[in-house]
Amino acid sequence: MFRRLLAPLVVIALLAGCASTPPAAEVVAEDSPAIELVDLWRVTGAEGESADTWLRLDAGEFQLWRDCGMIQGSWRASNGLMLASVFGASGGCGTDTAPTADWLESVxxxxxxxxxxxxxxxxxxxxxxxxxxxxxxxxxxxxxxYAEAPEVTDETRAYFAQAKPLPGSLTPGSLEGQWAAEGVDASLGAGVDFAADGTWTGSDGCNGGSGRWAADASGGFLATSGVSTLMACEGALVPSWVAQAQLAGFDGDVLVLLDSDGVELGRLVTG
Structure with a gap:
């Protein structure tokens, strides 16, 4: 299972840099291999899809084109990990029944x-x-x-900037289970449950969040998230930590979530 410490997949070999190293102030973050997914793709072999199915992947959002029209959603990807969640539809795909793409949400x-x-x-x-x-x-x-391939802009490249490695002070491990925000009154309910089926649910103490998650053996982490309320709260911004995190590791028994630059977002203890 990816979320149970899968070794990272070999995706794309990045080109070597120049022979001389530029001054630190001029170093530009490398693109994640996931930027190569940004395009308009014909989909084949997907359960339940017809031959005329396309998947348009742009920075953070996708459009899945079917005979009925377009299904929309969000996606995230990094070095070998990829997640997608459906949230709407257009054209004949938009009916009273919520659209689904089970095959895509299993990726x-x-x-x-x-x-x-x-x-x-x-x-x-x-x-x-x-x-x-x-x-x-x-x-x-x-x-x-939306029926054309997206353009790869500077903003796209910034979105897919290569995440730094997990800091040496932290150790990868299994994230499955219930976690509470460290140092926050447990009665407020600020925490997250990383379920074995690849879904997560969490709260900052007032506002809920949910989505899909995946992690690999190197400490890489990704999660998608849906719509949430925005009530003021005394808890901790746990759903926001989860949505922003690209790295996850352990400081002893404490789970630490970090962004792509290795900046700590929050700490969680067993709930």
């Missing part, structure tokens, strides 16, 4: 192929194949550019 990783990518589940089994091939027809309910 936890990606592997580069000779002509695209293979998406895999927590066990590393293939879920779908992505290749460049054609494009969907625009629909009245969505802007025409």
């Amino acid at each position: 936890e990783g990606y592997v580069q192929t000779s002509d695209g990518f293979q998406l895999v589940d927590a066990a590393g089994s293939p879920v779908a194949t992505l290749t460049i091939d054609g494009a969907p027809d625009p629909i009245p309910d969505a802007a025409d550019f």
Whole structure:
């Protein structure tokens, strides 16, 4: 399982830098290999999808094109890890029933192929194949550019900046279970539950959060998150920590979540 300390997948070999190292102030963060996923892909091999299915992956958001129209959602990816969550639909895909894409929401990783990518589940089994091939027809309910490949901008590159390694003072480990914000009154309920099925639910003490999560053996971490209320609260911003984190490790028995720069977001103890 990815979330149970899967060794990181080999995705893309990054090009070596210049022979001379520039001054520290001029060093630019490397792109994560995940930036190569930003494109408009034809989907094949996905359970329940027709031959005319495309997946448009832009920074932080996706559009899944079906015969009925477009399904929308959020996604995150880093070195080998990938998660996606559906949150809406347009055109004929938008009905009274909430749209689903179970195959896409089962994805936890990606592997580069000779002509695209293979998406895999927590066990590393293939879920779908992505290749460049054609494009969907625009629909009245969505802007025409959603039927085109997204542009890779400076903002896109910033979004996919390579996360730093887990600090040496922290140790990777299993995140499954219930965790409470360290140093916060437990009665406030600020904490998170990382479930074995790859979903998480949490609270800052007043506002709830939920989504999907995955972690690897090197301390890499990703989570998607949905809509949350914004009430003032005396707890701790645990759902925000989870949504922003790209690294997770242990300081003894304390779980530490960090952002892509290795900056500590918050600490959690067994709940």
